[in-house]
Amino acid sequence: MKKQKIQELKNKSMEELQKLLEEYREKLRKLRFDLASNKLKNIKEISETKKIIARILTFIRQYGK
Numbered sequence: 001m002k003k004q005k006i007q008e009l010k011n012k013s014m015e016e017l018q019k020l021l022e023e024y025r026e027k028l029r030k031l032r033f034d035l036a037s038n039k040l041k042n043i044k045e046i047s048e049t050k051k052i053i054a055r056i057l058t059f060i061r062q063y064g065k
Contacts, residue, residue, distance in 0.1 A: 009059055010059060014060065014064075017060050020056055021053065021060070024053050028046065028049045028050065028053065031045060031046050031049060032046065
């Protein structure tokens with residue numbers, strides 16, 4: 001993830017972060033189903049999505065403090 005995208009996440013509100021988190025979790029779920037049915041071509045996309053989810057959760061926890 002580029003620094004520019006990380007900076008955008010830092011500037012989002014708590015509600016926006018929660019919405020993004022739901023979207024990325026849904027994306028991860030779809031990617032896992034595609035992987036199981038051999039439709040997924042880029043397996044690296046799963047790990048990238050998991051990293052983005054972790055970053056969003058980190059910002060949510062920091063925002064809560």
